[in-house]
Amino acid sequence: MISEQWARASYSQKGMDNCVECRSAPEPGVLMRDTRHRHLGHLEFPVAEWEGFLRPLKQREL
Numbered sequence: 001m002i003s004e005q006w007a008r009a010s011y012s013q014k015g016m017d018n019c020v021e022c023r024s025a026p027e028p029g030v031l032m033r034d035t036r037h038r039h040l041g042h043l044e045f046p047v048a049e050w051e052g053f054l055r056p057l058k059q060r061e062l
Contacts, residue, residue: 006033 005023012019022032030050033042045053 008035 006021007023008021009019019035020032021035022030025031025044028047030045030047031042032045034040
């Protein structure tokens with residue numbers, strides 16, 4: 001299911017605007033944008049690349 005709502009990173013502090021937001025993309029993928037510069041658009045990642053990015057984060061390797 002495609003989410004049209006942007007989700008803020010769980011490490012972001014409430015009321016702060018210096019973080020990233022993500023949401024699912026129409027094709028299997030993820031969109032990511034900077035909350036300070038939303039007007040500049042977003043980056044788009046295929047699911048495999050996004051999972052490859054998250055894996056070491058979840059394992060605390062980065």
